[in-house]
Amino acid sequence: MSAAGKPNATNDAETHGLYIDGGEVAGETGELIDVRNPANGDVIARIPHATDADVDRAVMSARRAFESDEWGKMELRTRARLVNKLADAFESHLDELYHLETVNNGRPLTETRAQLRRLPDFxxxxxxxxxxxxxxxIPVEGDYLNYTLRRPIGVVGNCTPFNHPLMIMCKSLAPVFASGCTTVVKPSEYTPLTTLALARIFTEAGLPDGVFNIVTGLGPTTGKALCEHDNLNKLVLTGGTEAGQIAGAQAGRHFAHQTLELGGKTPVVVFPDFDVDQAVNYAAFGAFIGAGQTCVCGSRHIVHADIYDSFVEKLAAKAKAIKIGDPTKPGTQLGPVISEKQRQRVLNYVRAGIEDGAKLVAGGEIPGELAESGGYFVQPTVFADVEANMRIFQEEVFGPFTSVTKFHDEKEAIALANNSPFGLAAAIRTRDVARAHRVAAAIECGIVWINDHHRLDPASPWGGVKLSGIGREFGPESFEDHFEVKSVMVNTGDGPFDWYEGTSGQARLN
Structure with missing residues (x-):
C-alpha cells in the first residue's frame, strides 16, 4: 500500500514496527504503508498499518504503565527531573532529527532547524x-475545610498531522509526561519517522516502557480505532475540521476529554500606517512558510485601499523571487507540499480562483524546472481582487497560496476578517496602538498577532473558536487539562446533626 504518489520503491527503504511497551513490534497483519520523500517521490520507509487489535495492544500498554508503581506512583520531583532529562536527550539528537524531518515532510532545512531547536523548551x-x-x-460558608485534589486523567490519544510532525507531537507529549499521564500517538501516515525516532531516544533516556506508544496507519482505520477505544481518557487531535468532527464524535461516545486544533483561514489586516515593504515581508512568511501547510497560514490579506495596489505588486514580486527546490540544499526557501493529492488540491483552488473572477498575480503552476523531479512542488501563489463570497476567501487551501482583498475603513476590515467559519488565528499590521488593541478584541479567533506572524511560546495558550476547534494547547491551560479535579469537603465543627429535628430556617445546598 502506498500513502501517495508514484509506485516506485527503493530496496533499501527501512521497515519500521509499531512502538509498544518500549520497543518496535510487528503489526498484526504485516500490511505495510509506503512513506515517501515529498521532494522526489521515493519510498524512504515502510510502516505497519495498525489494526484494531494493534491499537488495543498499545492502549492497554499505556493503561498498565499509568497504573504501575514505576510511573503511576513516581514522586513529583522525580518525574520533573525525568522530563528535564528527556529535554536534554532531545537536544543531543537534534542534528539527526533535523535531517530526518526535512526528508520526511519536505520543509527546508533552515525552517526545520529554527523550529526543532525550540522543542526541548516544551x-x-x-x-x-x-x-x-x-x-x-477554597473558602466556603460555615465550619468547613474545602480543598481540591488533582489526579492525572489517564491515557491520552494523540493524533498528529504531517505539517509539523515533531512540534505538534511535543506540545502534546510535554504535558502528558509532566502530569503523569500516558499516551498512544497516531502520527500522520505521511510523516511518522521522527515520531518513531523520538520514542527510541526517550526510552534510552529512561522513560518507562508503555508511557509512550505509537500506532501507525490511516486515519479512517487506525485513527478510528484509537479514537473509539473505551480506555482512552482524553483525545488530542490536530488536523482538518472534518477529521476533527469525526474523531470528536467517536471519542465522545465514551466521554473522553478532547482538545481539537482544526482548520483555519487566517485574516491579516494591513492598515495604511504600516510600512508596505515590511507588511509584504510578513505576508510572504505567513503565507509560504512550511509551503503554506499550516492552520495559521496567512491566507487572507485584507489591505487598506490606500496601499492596496502597492502591496499587491510587491507581494507578487516577492512570491516570484522565492527559491523553490530540494529542501535539504542550502539556499532553498520553499520545499514541496506533502503529496501529489495535496498539490492537486492547491491547483484546483487556482482554477477556482480564476473561475470566480479573482486575478492571479503570481504562481499557480508546477515549477517547470522541477516538473520531472518526482517531487510535489507548486509555485507560491497570490490572488488579488478577491471578494468575500469566493471559494478561495472562504475555504482552507493548505498550500503556498494567499489572497488579497481591499477594504476602506476599520469596520469593513473587521467584518471581512470575521466573514469565515474558522477562528484560529489573525494578524494585524498597524502602528496605531489603540487601533491594534481595538481590532484584536473584535476579531473572532483564539490567537492574534500584532505586527508579527506565527509566533508562539510554550507558555502562551494556543487554540481556536468556531470550526477551528475546542480547548487550548501550551501554557498552564494545557497542563491543567490533563488532570481530573476532586473536591474534598471536611466538616470541622463538632455540633450535633439531625436534619429531621429543628430544620426550620436552615439554608443548605443539598
Missing amino acids: FRYNAGLALSRRDAV
Missing part, C-alpha cells in the same frame, strides 16, 4: 509547571 516548561502546581483550599 518539556522544561511543563516540568516547571509540575513542580510549581498547588491544589486549592
Whole structure:
C-alpha cells in the first residue's frame, strides 16, 4: 500500500514496527504503508498499518504503565527531573532529527532547524509547571475545610498531522509526561519517522516502557480505532475540521476529554500606517512558510485601499523571487507540499480562483524546472481582487497560496476578517496602538498577532473558536487539562446533626 504518489520503491527503504511497551513490534497483519520523500517521490520507509487489535495492544500498554508503581506512583520531583532529562536527550539528537524531518515532510532545512531547536523548551516548561502546581483550599460558608485534589486523567490519544510532525507531537507529549499521564500517538501516515525516532531516544533516556506508544496507519482505520477505544481518557487531535468532527464524535461516545486544533483561514489586516515593504515581508512568511501547510497560514490579506495596489505588486514580486527546490540544499526557501493529492488540491483552488473572477498575480503552476523531479512542488501563489463570497476567501487551501482583498475603513476590515467559519488565528499590521488593541478584541479567533506572524511560546495558550476547534494547547491551560479535579469537603465543627429535628430556617445546598 502506498500513502501517495508514484509506485516506485527503493530496496533499501527501512521497515519500521509499531512502538509498544518500549520497543518496535510487528503489526498484526504485516500490511505495510509506503512513506515517501515529498521532494522526489521515493519510498524512504515502510510502516505497519495498525489494526484494531494493534491499537488495543498499545492502549492497554499505556493503561498498565499509568497504573504501575514505576510511573503511576513516581514522586513529583522525580518525574520533573525525568522530563528535564528527556529535554536534554532531545537536544543531543537534534542534528539527526533535523535531517530526518526535512526528508520526511519536505520543509527546508533552515525552517526545520529554527523550529526543532525550540522543542526541548516544551518539556522544561511543563516540568516547571509540575513542580510549581498547588491544589486549592477554597473558602466556603460555615465550619468547613474545602480543598481540591488533582489526579492525572489517564491515557491520552494523540493524533498528529504531517505539517509539523515533531512540534505538534511535543506540545502534546510535554504535558502528558509532566502530569503523569500516558499516551498512544497516531502520527500522520505521511510523516511518522521522527515520531518513531523520538520514542527510541526517550526510552534510552529512561522513560518507562508503555508511557509512550505509537500506532501507525490511516486515519479512517487506525485513527478510528484509537479514537473509539473505551480506555482512552482524553483525545488530542490536530488536523482538518472534518477529521476533527469525526474523531470528536467517536471519542465522545465514551466521554473522553478532547482538545481539537482544526482548520483555519487566517485574516491579516494591513492598515495604511504600516510600512508596505515590511507588511509584504510578513505576508510572504505567513503565507509560504512550511509551503503554506499550516492552520495559521496567512491566507487572507485584507489591505487598506490606500496601499492596496502597492502591496499587491510587491507581494507578487516577492512570491516570484522565492527559491523553490530540494529542501535539504542550502539556499532553498520553499520545499514541496506533502503529496501529489495535496498539490492537486492547491491547483484546483487556482482554477477556482480564476473561475470566480479573482486575478492571479503570481504562481499557480508546477515549477517547470522541477516538473520531472518526482517531487510535489507548486509555485507560491497570490490572488488579488478577491471578494468575500469566493471559494478561495472562504475555504482552507493548505498550500503556498494567499489572497488579497481591499477594504476602506476599520469596520469593513473587521467584518471581512470575521466573514469565515474558522477562528484560529489573525494578524494585524498597524502602528496605531489603540487601533491594534481595538481590532484584536473584535476579531473572532483564539490567537492574534500584532505586527508579527506565527509566533508562539510554550507558555502562551494556543487554540481556536468556531470550526477551528475546542480547548487550548501550551501554557498552564494545557497542563491543567490533563488532570481530573476532586473536591474534598471536611466538616470541622463538632455540633450535633439531625436534619429531621429543628430544620426550620436552615439554608443548605443539598
